[in-house]
Each structure stands twice: as C-alpha cells, then as structure tokens.
Amino acid sequence: MTTQEWIELSDRYIMATYKRFPIVLTRGLGVHVWDSDGRCYLDLVGGIAVCALGHAHPRVVAAIKEQAETLFHVSNLYHIAPQILLARLLVENSPFDKAFFCNSGAEANEAAIKLARKYASEHMPGRYELITMQDSFHGRTLATVTATAQEKFHVGYAPLPEGFRHVPYNDLPALEAAVTEKTCGVLVEPIQGESGVIVPDSGYLQGVRRICDAKGLLMIADEIQTGIGRTGTLFACEQTEAVPDMITLAKALGNGFPIGALLATDRIAAAFVPGSHGSTFGGNPLACAAALAALETILDEGILENCRKVGEYFLSKLGALKEKHSRIREVRGRGLMIGVELTVPGAELVLKCLQKGLLINCANGNVLRFVPPLILTRQDVDRAVGILDEALEEK
Numbered sequence: 001m002t003t004q005e006w007i008e009l010s011d012r013y014i015m016a017t018y019k020r021f022p023i024v025l026t027r028g029l030g031v032h033v034w035d036s037d038g039r040c041y042l043d044l045v046g047g048i049a050v051c052a053l054g055h056a057h058p059r060v061v062a063a064i065k066e067q068a069e070t071l072f073h074v075s076n077l078y079h080i081a082p083q084i085l086l087a088r089l090l091v092e093n094s095p096f097d098k099a100f101f102c103n104s105g106a107e108a109n110e111a112a113i114k115l116a117r118k119y120a121s122e123h124m125p126g127r128y129e130l131i132t133m134q135d136s137f138h139g140r141t142l143a144t145v146t147a148t149a150q151e152k153f154h155v156g157y158a159p160l161p162e163g164f165r166h167v168p169y170n171d172l173p174a175l176e177a178a179v180t181e182k183t184c185g186v187l188v189e190p191i192q193g194e195s196g197v198i199v200p201d202s203g204y205l206q207g208v209r210r211i212c213d214a215k216g217l218l219m220i221a222d223e224i225q226t227g228i229g230r231t232g233t234l235f236a237c238e239q240t241e242a243v244p245d246m247i248t249l250a251k252a253l254g255n256g257f258p259i260g261a262l263l264a265t266d267r268i269a270a271a272f273v274p275g276s277h278g279s280t281f282g283g284n285p286l287a288c289a290a291a292l293a294a295l296e297t298i299l300d301e302g303i304l305e306n307c308r309k310v311g312e313y314f315l316s317k318l319g320a321l322k323e324k325h326s327r328i329r330e331v332r333g334r335g336l337m338i339g340v341e342l343t344v345p346g347a348e349l350v351l352k353c354l355q356k357g358l359l360i361n362c363a364n365g366n367v368l369r370f371v372p373p374l375i376l377t378r379q380d381v382d383r384a385v386g387i388l389d390e391a392l393e394e395k
C-alpha cells in the first residue's frame with residue numbers, strides 16, 4: 001500500500017482526534033524511525049517523552065517476548081510476580097511505600113484524585129477539592145481534563161465534575177489564597193510539559209510543600225512527563241527538597257508499552273482497601289515485565305547520567321542557535337526535556353524539519369519541545385541542531 005492509500009484509510013476509519021503529519025511510521029530502532037516510503041528520521045519526539053530507551057531496545061524487547069511466552073495476562077484477583085517486582089523497584093528508588101498500576105497517565109491521575117478524596121473523606125471530612133495550575137495538563141478523562149486548567153480542552157464537555165480550582169502556575173501567594181475549607185490537596189507538574197516546558201522558579205515546589213504542610217493538604221506531583229529520568233534524575237522532584245505525598249507516572253514507565261502508576265506513602269495508600277479502586281489490565285504481567293526491564297536498564301546502564309550530560313550539551317547548542325536566530329525567544333529545560341520558545345508559530349518549522357529527516361514537536365503553538373530518547377548522543381544533538389539551523393535559515 002502507498003503512503004497516500006494508508007492516509008486515505010486512516011481518514012476513513014479513524015476518528016479525527018489528532019491532526020497528523022502526512023507520514024506513516026512503520027519501524028524504529030534506537031533514536032531513529034522509518035516511514036512507509038523507507039525514509040529515516042532522527043526521532044526527538046520519542047512518542048512524546050515515552051521511548052526513553054529508544055525504539056526496540058533489546059532488553060525491553062527480550063523481556064516482552066519472554067513474558068508473552070510465559071504469562072500474558074491474569075486478573076488482579078491473583079498476585080502477579082512482575083507487578084510485585086516493579087512495585088518494589090519503584091518503591092526502593094523513591095520516597096514512597098506503595099504502588100497502584102493502571103494503563104495511562106490520565107488513569108494514574110484519576111487514581112490520585114480518587115485516593116486524595118478517599119483519604120480526605122476519612123481524615124478531613126468535608127474536604128474534597130483539589131487545586132491545580134493554569135496551563136497544566138493532567139489527561140483527557142472527565143476528571144483529569146477538569147484538573148487540566150486549559151479552557152480549550154473543556155469546550156463541549158459540560159457539565160464538568162466539581163471539586164477543582166485553578167490558580168496560576170509558579171505563584172505561591174495565589175495558591176495559598178485559593179485554599180478553602182473544602183481543599184484537600186494540590187496537584188502540580190514539577191515542570192509543565194504540554195504547555196511548553198514551563199520551568200518554575202527554584203523553590204516553587206518546596207513552597208507548594210510548605211503550604212500543603214501548613215494547611216494539612218496532600219501534595220500530588222504529576223511526574224507523568226518529568227518522571228523516569230526525563231529531567232536527569234529518576235523523578236524531577238528529587239532535584240528539589242519537596243517530597244510529595246503521591247506521584248503519578250506513565251509515559252516512559254513502559255518505554256512504549258502502555259502502563260501508568262500511582263505511588264504514595266503508606267499513610268495515604270491505606271485509604272485504598274479491596275474494592276476501592278481497580279483496573280482489569282492495570283499491572284498486567286506483560287506491561288509490568290516491559291516496565292521492569294525498562295526501569296532496570298535506566299538504573300543500571302548510566303542512562304540518567306547520559307541524560308544530564310547530553311541535555312546540558314543540547315541546551316548549550318540551542319543557546320548558541322538563539323544568538324544566531326532572532327526568532328528564538330528563549331531556550332529552557334532540564335535534562336532532556338527542553339523547550340525552545342519562538343517569536344512565531346512553530347508548525348511550519350516542525351514540518352520543515354520533518355522534510356529534512358528530523359522529528360520534533362511543537363507545544364502550545366510556539367514552543368518547540370524536545371523530549372527525545374534519553375540514550376541520545378552528542379552526535380545526534382549536532383545533527384538535530386544542524387537541521388534546525390538550516391530550517392531557521394530558510395525562512
């Protein structure tokens with residue numbers, strides 16, 4: 001089938017929830033993907049911060065193959081060995097005590113919202129409201145899209161569930177002022193991803209923690225995008241002194257195999273008892289085997305160190321590009337979560353880069369977002385920045 005034929009079938013059979021680029025990706029290896037015409041691309045999107053170890057990583061592939069031949073799926077009515085091992089590894093490498101597994105980021109946040117309400121119903125009756133941040137992104141289910149404080153995602157979905165209040169990001173006085181007798185917690189991204197890699201002031205997360213402590217609120221960090229090494233440490237919160245009560249994970253957790261997780265301290269997790277929450281697929285053997293292999297690889301093979309080093313290098317190269325091109329307003333980020341804010345919309349530049357064999361993403365209209373595999377090398381960065389430079393020259 002030709003690419004054009006694939007695209008016609010796609011338009012005929014798939015609901016149009018995404019505006020898609022006119023290519024069909026059919027194969028991936030490491031930091032590269034190939035389309036149905038055999039063209040190769042350097043992939044700095046990585047499935048949007050998902051493929052931390054790149055495509056077809058041998059350890060993840062081997063783990064999936066072995067688990068698929070052993071036990072594909074069983075119900076959470078039984079104990080599941082890969083799920084137990086994955087939970088232990090996450091707990092041993094975090095300040096949390098217990099994990100709950102699901103299948104996506106939205107579901108992880110949905111679980112966090114439910115656990116916060118459940119805990120509050122038992123320990124602070126009458127409190128159920130969560131404060132979330134303007135321009136946040138927490139998912140697309142009705143509750144998580146309501147937590148997502150961006151009007152454009154709410155259009156047409158009224159009535160939205162109750163119990164969410166929105167305040168500006170990076171604004172501690174506004175947060176403090178928004179707390180009422182109904183507030184039970186705060187949900188915050190350590191760095192806002194979807195709205196264009198917004199890095200808060202240093203001290204912001206500690207400030208959120210302080211307000212939560214002072215008012216008796218739960219602090220929930222949405223590390224779905226920042227977690228699993230993206231910012232150079234396993235979790236972005238580690239780079240601050242703020243220890244949340246819960247964090248949510250998904251994206252890179254399974255390196256592309258769908259899986260999400262909620263981690264919490266024992267004190268909070270105890271509010272979930274048999275029957276409180278569940279998921280047929282959540283924590284299934286295959287997903288957990290994939291995530292276990294991915295997480296072990298990230299921890300044993302120097303991936304975090306590579307992310308920090310190559311991330312610094314990338315930032316410096318982009319900084320130099322900014323000196324050269326007035327259409328670059330700002331370069332920012334941590335590790336390999338990098339945003340380049342433009343003075344103009346980014347769509348055309350993204351398409352130009354694609355035509356030159358480089359996949360990048362544009363967030364919030366004018367921010368080029370780089371969330372590549374964490375195995376990226378300096379040579380890959382040189383190549384990407386070269387293509388970007390060329391694309392910026394052309395206009």
Ligand SMILES: *Cc1c(COP(=O)(O)O)cnc(C)c1O
Nearest residue numbers: 104105106137138139193224225
């Ligand atoms: C991607 C993302 C989500 C939603 O994850 P899905 O798997 O698409 O449901 C939630 N929060 C943040 C910060 C994200 O980046």
